[in-house]
Amino acid sequence: MENTIVIFTINKTASASLTDVRTGKIWHCLAPQVRCWNVAEERVRELHSQSFLVERTVSSDTFWQFTFLAPKEGISFRIEYSLNGSMLEVSIPVSSIKENCQYFPLLSITPLPGFGAVSTGEPGYMLLPNYSGVICRFDKDISLTHSNMIYMQQSQWEDFADLPVFGVCHKNSAFLGIVTSGEFDTEIVTELNRGPERQNCIYPRLHFRYGKADEIDNVDRRICYHLLSDADADYAGMARTYRNYLLQAKNLQPLRNRIPKQPPLTNYDSYGFIKIFCAGRSPQADGQGTMHTTTTFAEVQKILQAIKDAGIEKASVILVGWNQEGHDGKYPTRLPAEPRLGGDEGLKRLVDFTKELGYQITFHDNYADGYQTSPDFAEADVITDRDGWPIRAGIWGGGTSYIMCPSQMLQFAEKDLPRTKSMGLNGKYYLDGTVQPPRICYDKRHGHPATRRAYCEGVKNIARLARRTFGGCEIEN
Ligand SMILES: [Zn+2]
Structure with missing residues (x-):
């Protein structure tokens, strides 16, 4: 199928190519690959094109639907391809997935493996989803395959794969892939120097299960390939394409549009930023480390007055360790404010004083960690892994930290966010560590x-509540 910008073809073995008419560039890819669990052999089985009966079941000028059936394994699904301007959309409706044999539960589908491969030594680069975007040029000598789950996994925290995007730039052509649905279970695979042609490529693998007994997340999987040419064929063009997607499809608003409606966000525009640490224990597994009081609420007042006297007219103040037992003290318990610092009354006085200076003030808080020293801690609220273990993280001020399930923490947020707001805070709320790498609870x-998406939706519910309560919310990780 084709339009004036793009020609898309699929051959008999189900490998495909996408031509950018503007530059003549042809992006090739291999046939879909599928992994399932072989129950009898207790190992992964890989299915390639020869394992499938492939049939085109719907065909129009801009839309193709293919049905893939692996008769031996009893697995079938549809892949739908549609053209819209310079974009190819590739979808797998979750309702199309059928498993007719108990011996081969579906694990993953890679719809366009090796898409856009470029040989080592060629000009250009791949865009990787790590940090705020990383480029990898085609100049590496080693041969390897590396994968990152979108939105990270704890075992790869150093990689910080934080974006649902990937891409390739080659000469005057590029593409940006955006995973627009099912991104929580999508892994971005990067290959360097693959095979005798030393090819480099980056493509998504769509996971449906991580273990044979997992439930499939009931959401369609969708990737949009945006072809870019000439002046747009670089990482800046990819960034603009992703930004437009966020603005148009996700309806995100730029800060300059939000500030008039959300006054606490004003500080992004013109305020200085002051973070003051009040108290905390030395990290120790039992949570009984030495308590350090560094700045009482009365001392914070003196500091802020001195800053004001020094000529700083606008400032946004975040208090850290104001809560019970200080920073990372006793979550999910936070109130009343730590008495050694001045307690609730001292904290309210500080808030009023700060606002009289014309400053914003807010708290550094946390709805992810839990500590056994808290009277509100319940192991039943912790995220439980597939082995039945409660998820543990680092050792912080409160002792061994447990990662609490956001669906359980919402009740604490509903109770405590209004209480902290009632102290008079006029800044946006600051949630520390509240986005963790998505784990299945x-x-x-x-x-x-029991899905990664459920974890993320739980965090979003807490963030939405904080935004509604305070007029804005920041989340740290
Ligand atoms: Zn849970």
């Missing part, structure tokens, strides 16, 4: 699906 008592 297998605790059925929590009432959410």
